[in-house]
Amino acid sequence: MNIIQTIILAVIEGLTEFLPISSTGHMIIASAVMKIDQDPFVxxxxxxxxxGAIISVIVFYYKKFFPLNKWSFYLKLLVAVIPALVLGALFSKKIDMLFENPLIVAIMLFAGGFVLLFIDSLFKRPLITAEGEITYKKAFVIGIWQCLAMLPGISRSAASIIGGMQQKLTRSLAAEFSFFLAVPTMCAATGKKLLDAYNETPQIxxxxxxxxxxxxxxLIAFVVALIAIKFFISYLQKHGFKLFGWYRIIVGAVLLVLIYKGIIV
Structure with a gap:
C-alpha cells in the first residue's frame, strides 16, 4: 500500500466512521477497487x-470524558460494550471472513438504506433527552443493537443509533451515545487486531x-472525523436520516452492478 492509497482510506474512515453508512464497508470496497484488498497489512x-477517528470523539466531547470521576458514564459504556466483546471473542474468525466479501457489503448497504428511510417515522416520541437518563439496561440493549454491525455494511453507527432511538432516546442523544460507545468498542477491536498481527505476522x-x-x-482520520462529527450532529437535528438512506441505496445498487459485471470481486 502506498501513501496515496493510505490517504484515500484514511479520509474515507474519517468521513464515514460516525455516519450511518458503514466506514468498514466503504474501506473494503475502496480497497477492492484499488486492488489492494488481499494485502494483509491493508x-x-x-x-x-x-x-484516529475514535480519538476525535474524546477530543470533541472532552467535557464528557474528563474529569475521570463520572463513574456512571464510564460504567454505562462498559455495560454497553459487553455484547460486542463477547460475540467478538466467540466468532472473530467468522466475522473476519464476512468482512472479506464485497457482495455482503453491497447487500447490507442497499437493504440498510430502506431502514433509514423510515426510521424517523418509527420513533416519533423520544422520552430521553439527557445522557444521565440512560439506564444501564438501556445501555446494554443499545450494545446488543451495535452487534448487528458485525455484518459488514450494516454500520456500527447506524445500528447503535437505531438501538438508542428504539430505547426512546432523541436522535441527537442516540447519535452522541453511539459516538461514546465507539470509544471502548473500537479500542478493543483495534487492540485485538494489533495483538493478532503481532502474534501471527509480526513482520507487518x-x-x-x-x-x-x-x-x-x-492523523488524517482524526482530523476528518472531527469535521464529520460536527456536521452529522447538526444535520441530524434538522433533517433526520433520509439523505443517508438514499445514499446507501444508490451506493449499494451501484456496487451490486459492479460486482455482477465482475469489476469488483
Whole structure:
C-alpha cells in the first residue's frame, strides 16, 4: 500500500466512521477497487486506522470524558460494550471472513438504506433527552443493537443509533451515545487486531514503512472525523436520516452492478 492509497482510506474512515453508512464497508470496497484488498497489512490498516477517528470523539466531547470521576458514564459504556466483546471473542474468525466479501457489503448497504428511510417515522416520541437518563439496561440493549454491525455494511453507527432511538432516546442523544460507545468498542477491536498481527505476522508491525502509514492514516482520520462529527450532529437535528438512506441505496445498487459485471470481486 502506498501513501496515496493510505490517504484515500484514511479520509474515507474519517468521513464515514460516525455516519450511518458503514466506514468498514466503504474501506473494503475502496480497497477492492484499488486492488489492494488481499494485502494483509491493508486488512490490519482498515481496523487500526479507526483509532484516529475514535480519538476525535474524546477530543470533541472532552467535557464528557474528563474529569475521570463520572463513574456512571464510564460504567454505562462498559455495560454497553459487553455484547460486542463477547460475540467478538466467540466468532472473530467468522466475522473476519464476512468482512472479506464485497457482495455482503453491497447487500447490507442497499437493504440498510430502506431502514433509514423510515426510521424517523418509527420513533416519533423520544422520552430521553439527557445522557444521565440512560439506564444501564438501556445501555446494554443499545450494545446488543451495535452487534448487528458485525455484518459488514450494516454500520456500527447506524445500528447503535437505531438501538438508542428504539430505547426512546432523541436522535441527537442516540447519535452522541453511539459516538461514546465507539470509544471502548473500537479500542478493543483495534487492540485485538494489533495483538493478532503481532502474534501471527509480526513482520507487518516491524516494518517502518507500515508504521509510518499507520501514523499518517490515523492523523488524517482524526482530523476528518472531527469535521464529520460536527456536521452529522447538526444535520441530524434538522433533517433526520433520509439523505443517508438514499445514499446507501444508490451506493449499494451501484456496487451490486459492479460486482455482477465482475469489476469488483
Amino acid at each position: 486488512k490490519l490498516f482498515e481496523v487500526a486506522v479507526q483509532l 508491525l516491524m516494518d517502518k514503512h507500515n508504521l509510518f502509514l499507520l501514523g499518517i492514516g490515523n
